[in-house]
Amino acid sequence: xxxxxxxxxxxxxxxxxxxxxxxxxxxxxxxxxxxxxxxxxxxxxxxxxxxxxxxxxxxxxxxxxxxxxxxxxx
Numbered sequence: 001x002x003x004x005x006x007x008x009x010x011x012x013x014x015x016x017x018x019x020x021x022x023x024x025x026x027x028x029x030x031x032x033x034x035x036x037x038x039x040x041x042x043x044x045x046x047x048x049x050x051x052x053x054x055x056x057x058x059x060x061x062x063x064x065x066x067x068x069x070x071x072x073x074x
Contacts, residue, residue, distance in 0.1 A: 002066060005058060013073060020048045026074035036067035 002008060010018040029036050041063040045052035058066065 001062065002069065005056065005062070005066070007066070010053070018051060019053060022070050023073050026071050030071065030074060033064060033067045033071060036070065037063040040066055 011020070011022055013022045015021050016024070025036070037060070039047075039053070040056050041058055041060065043053045043055040056063070
């Protein structure tokens with residue numbers, strides 16, 4: 001799903017691109033599935049630098065699945 005939703009345009013599993021590496025997110029946000037799902041769905045800025053993450057075109061369920069997948073990468 002991460003590929004089909006375009007997540008890899010700005011993120012990589014192991015290395016920082018425009019946004020942080022998914023493994024870095026998994027370490028920092030461990031156990032915060034609902035929080036991370038809301039960040040995916042609603043976007044945000046300031047937590048990982050000045051580059052904003054725009055709101056993503058995902059359902060609540062898709063955001064939660066993506067968050068669970070990201071958090072499983074640590």
